[in-house]
Amino acid sequence: MGFGGIKRNSADAHFSKVIRMAATINGELAPWHCQLCEKDYSERNRQGIQCSHFIGRGINGLHGTYGWAVRYCPLNALSLCSSCHGFVESHPVFHTNLWREIYGSIYGRDSSDSALNDLLRRSQCKSRAQYAHANQRAISTHYLAESRRLEQEIEKHEAGKEADYAIYSYIRKPHLSDT
Numbered sequence: 001m002g003f004g005g006i007k008r009n010s011a012d013a014h015f016s017k018v019i020r021m022a023a024t025i026n027g028e029l030a031p032w033h034c035q036l037c038e039k040d041y042s043e044r045n046r047q048g049i050q051c052s053h054f055i056g057r058g059i060n061g062l063h064g065t066y067g068w069a070v071r072y073c074p075l076n077a078l079s080l081c082s083s084c085h086g087f088v089e090s091h092p093v094f095h096t097n098l099w100r101e102i103y104g105s106i107y108g109r110d111s112s113d114s115a116l117n118d119l120l121r122r123s124q125c126k127s128r129a130q131y132a133h134a135n136q137r138a139i140s141t142h143y144l145a146e147s148r149r150l151e152q153e154i155e156k157h158e159a160g161k162e163a164d165y166a167i168y169s170y171i172r173k174p175h176l177s178d179t
């Protein structure tokens, strides 16, 4: 659902990298893989795999939805090869079902759609959009640090050690903060 001509900043670039490097398929770590056709790009041209936004970055204020509110939300992004990216953008119902399969519950479809409703609610938060717009540099720094942390965690995982390769968002969940 992206529009042409959206300016990419360094926060977008670092965010895109973490989405692709720490992609999962059926809950298993699959770095630089397409989450739809499952093709592995780790040994190919990594430009062939893209960060796809579920709610497009260009949607600002349309029906109360703000692209900026979830522009850097890991749950709003999928790692897709360019042909699968093009396919989901022209097939919105399929796109929604793919999102549900990956994020709808822990590793499968959540028929209550509570996870999707949470994402949609966040996308309508104007103050979240304003925060992201005003804090692009801090968000860029967060995802650069996150990509460095993930590199180490992915190496640990590949060595058979315990690793935390979940992608942490720049906004902490309220129930985890300040405890």
Ligand SMILES: [Zn+2]
Pocket: 034, 035, 036, 037, 038, 039, 080, 081, 082, 083, 084, 085
């Ligand atoms: Zn693909």
